[in-house]
Amino acid sequence: MVISICQAVVTYVLLLWFVRVTDGMPDPAQRDLLMRQEASRQTGGRVALTAAEQKLDAYLHQLKEKEMSAAQFPPALHYFKAKPHIQKSSIFKLLQKMPKGAALHIHSSSLVSVEWLVKNVTYRPHCYICFTWDNSVRFLFSDRQPFPRWDCFYWQLLETLRAKIGDPKGFDNSLMQHLTLFTEDPDGEYPSQDVVWEKFEKAFIAAAGLITHAPVLKDYFYKGLGELQLDNIMYLELRSGLSRTYELDGTIHNKVWTLKTFQEVTKKFIADHPDFLGARIIISVHRALGVSEVKAAVKEAIQLQKDFPDVVAGFDMVGREDSGRTLWYFREALSLPTELGVTLPYFFHAGETDDEGTDVDQNILDALLFNTTRIGHGYALAHHPLAKELSRKRNVAVELCPISNQVLKLVSDLRNHPAAVLMSEGHPMVISSDDPSLFGTTGLSYDFYEAFVGIGGLKANLGTLKELAVNSIRYSSLPAQLKDTGYAMWQRKWDAFIVDQS
Amino acid sequence: MVISICQAVVTYVLLLWFVRVTDGMPDPAQRDLLMRQEASRQTGGRVALTAAEQKLDAYLHQLKEKEMSAAQFPPALHYFKAKPHIQKSSIFKLLQKMPKGAALHIHSSSLVSVEWLVKNVTYRPHCYICFTWDNSVRFLFSDRQPFPRWDCFYWQLLETLRAKIGDPKGFDNSLMQHLTLFTEDPDGEYPSQDVVWEKFEKAFIAAAGLITHAPVLKDYFYKGLGELQLDNIMYLELRSGLSRTYELDGTIHNKVWTLKTFQEVTKKFIADHPDFLGARIIISVHRALGVSEVKAAVKEAIQLQKDFPDVVAGFDMVGREDSGRTLWYFREALSLPTELGVTLPYFFHAGETDDEGTDVDQNILDALLFNTTRIGHGYALAHHPLAKELSRKRNVAVELCPISNQVLKLVSDLRNHPAAVLMSEGHPMVISSDDPSLFGTTGLSYDFYEAFVGIGGLKANLGTLKELAVNSIRYSSLPAQLKDTGYAMWQRKWDAFIVDQS
Numbered sequence A, B: 001m002v003i004s005i006c007q008a009v010v011t012y013v014l015l016l017w018f019v020r021v022t023d024g025m026p027d028p029a030q031r032d033l034l035m036r037q038e039a040s041r042q043t044g045g046r047v048a049l050t051a052a053e054q055k056l057d058a059y060l061h062q063l064k065e066k067e068m069s070a071a072q073f074p075p076a077l078h079y080f081k082a083k084p085h086i087q088k089s090s091i092f093k094l095l096q097k098m099p100k101g102a103a104l105h106i107h108s109s110s111l112v113s114v115e116w117l118v119k120n121v122t123y124r125p126h127c128y129i130c131f132t133w134d135n136s137v138r139f140l141f142s143d144r145q146p147f148p149r150w151d152c153f154y155w156q157l158l159e160t161l162r163a164k165i166g167d168p169k170g171f172d173n174s175l176m177q178h179l180t181l182f183t184e185d186p187d188g189e190y191p192s193q194d195v196v197w198e199k200f201e202k203a204f205i206a207a208a209g210l211i212t213h214a215p216v217l218k219d220y221f222y223k224g225l226g227e228l229q230l231d232n233i234m235y236l237e238l239r240s241g242l243s244r245t246y247e248l249d250g251t252i253h254n255k256v257w258t259l260k261t262f263q264e265v266t267k268k269f270i271a272d273h274p275d276f277l278g279a280r281i282i283i284s285v286h287r288a289l290g291v292s293e294v295k296a297a298v299k300e301a302i303q304l305q306k307d308f309p310d311v312v313a314g315f316d317m318v319g320r321e322d323s324g325r326t327l328w329y330f331r332e333a334l335s336l337p338t339e340l341g342v343t344l345p346y347f348f349h350a351g352e353t354d355d356e357g358t359d360v361d362q363n364i365l366d367a368l369l370f371n372t373t374r375i376g377h378g379y380a381l382a383h384h385p386l387a388k389e390l391s392r393k394r395n396v397a398v399e400l401c402p403i404s405n406q407v408l409k410l411v412s413d414l415r416n417h418p419a420a421v422l423m424s425e426g427h428p429m430v431i432s433s434d435d436p437s438l439f440g441t442t443g444l445s446y447d448f449y450e451a452f453v454g455i456g457g458l459k460a461n462l463g464t465l466k467e468l469a470v471n472s473i474r475y476s477s478l479p480a481q482l483k484d485t486g487y488a489m490w491q492r493k494w495d496a497f498i499v500d501q502s
């Protein structure tokens, strides 16, 4: 409220100036002031930069001008075509080195690059493969020949199959194709949102048999943290359904096993890398479930959070919003915690849609009504003035995943991403990568590139980057004390980064 | 200011509710209230509908739901591919019949359909044609064989040429191709903004020889008003450079002749169609000129407005912003009127760009600093929070031309048009068509369709349409008394339209 009145007063004063200005030729000094006033509203617009930072900022600005005037402007291209250009970009290389803080929106099934899944995991012993009728694959680790399944009749030992195949490299590439959306011809292969989402869910299912093998999962988590660490990320909040895992002999482990494993692997990783802060889980269930199933899932999440308060951050609903059930549909399930007098923080995906005014589009307001801690995507938020105000006043950050939105065909030229509006207003925001392995990214640098160069445009600056990095700690689910540790850790890395650049 | 504080108070009250709401399951009634509160902010959100209008609104909503769930959603397609779908749409047919008020942003060189230019004008006697080295055409009416020109060496009488050609229909189609951007393969033919703008300017030049022939111009203006009238538009503000015109014998008429002709034709048209309100000119000069030339143009515009106060509405600068000179570059010229103590209303194109933070992107704020009456396009306005506030408080409407922005490759899926933000906030706005003949539209119905169905989404309703139509009179350059006449005229048409639908 105070901010609102202050803003009104500031604007009023500016208007008085403005009226005077329009009496004659606009005074360049006053014009400058208006421009600076507008720039100060953007994400990071009020961040004070040191002399060394200002130097780096000026350099970044030059680089950006150069990239914006090049024949191919990467954010205007589909990411699959932009990727080689981005990899050559000096801005990108800087972003890779930059301490980016935390990754707050990544799904566990697509945490680790497919390269590793194929080149490492599928080469392990006892790995069986099966090709489905709908041109997909399944994997299974087993100490005996697996039984036929409804979707998969004929299982082959990968080792045997590979020995028969003349072109192992080509074969491995074809396996990777099954596990990622990446393709050289995205527009041809994915003519519509329906088609791309179909492939998306196929790839998830294909990866499941590899990842949910208990021994693999341990390495997978470790490798995932490693890839983030390599990209100068120090903390992770991972959305996970906590799938049950299996052993070679068919033994099944429950969700608690998965949580404990995640906890142990994280501890081990921190022991090996003391400058890594940690990782937590946001328990996620699919919006294809019914109300009673979601009720059960909410209850279970409450229990798991009680048992593992350090690991479980909260709860979310996942799956394609446009074709799925709305948050309001699940209202009975989602109000359980309040009814039971307990707290279960929500981190809802909401507004991942192009369709305005539909029931799905309503998810944004409902996420806020259910007191969500952050909003996953919030792609539609800029079109919801009231929800936008509520989100801002309650400090509910949007998790912006630009490459995901582009690959899943919400927007083609990223300069048109509605987050450009949010960024120009300094709306609470963090950058994340959603499903890195599916999109062919690692870490956050690619998404930072698109957000910084494409969505932020020439006016986004080093202050923007700094604020986005700090935001990722500020809006994390960490308790206050750990946040302070995080800030201090990040600041040390940041200072070293700045020294390195000068 | 008062509005600003009121809004803050309203939001605060809502927040109080909100806090209570989050104590338990969100109360459906309060949720409803928030949804209605948000909807009331959109364009037309506070328009009260009669019982008959509510009935039509419900029907429109149904139609929209149907079109949004169809396999091909027209606003998501390039307009050239969407056009046949739109023509079949029941919503479109309704929009054609709807009294839409005024067209406030159309350029004179592309006012009339190319069909008429080719099938009528090029069949007139003494019409010569010439093919240029860069695969364009020139036309010239002349009572003798024209001289070779630097860009065109060999002139042929069209009548003679046509007699030689076996396929007159194919030939006419090829002529039309030169005069419009329309093509079946827009993505293939126009891979970039540069390419599409090049074709754009070629087509302008090709049409010039036809339109600037004095006798043609008279018919052209009349035909242009007729096409608007047929689309239920009752008033026009036409951007025009007031090109000099020529007679068969080579006599040249000056700008005053063009203005007088426009005035006479308009009078004649109103005499023939008493329910047409009128037409005015916004004098436009190209941003490729130098400062001193623009100074001269401003002085001339001041004089012409003094001499023809009923016809001349004001002044604008045209041509592609991204590659052109900025408003600030012309500041000396543009502050001339204030220096001379006279008023010359400005109607600046500004922010027709995807590039944020560049000098060109700055045109929006500068247009406001130069006290512009409306903003042409304002595509970038949503990314300029301060400029947006100024524009709103000063009641400076944005002229939204959705099809133009899509064809000129600022945005592909129109649901991502930044005006969705402006519309959700009820920002002052009118709909226009920019260059109908170049894009293959007539009137405003196509652009209304894209704005209403694509940009507005499911939540835009009959109130939105009503407000957009009324806005076109409210934000016109007409003096208060004529506005009142306009409102009354429009209301009669509107009432008849509603009666017709029920």
Ligand SMILES: [Zn+2]
Binding pocket: A105, A107, A349, A376, A434
């Ligand atoms: Zn996600």
Ligand SMILES: [Zn+2]
Binding pocket: B105, B107, B349, B376, B434
């Ligand atoms: Zn225009």
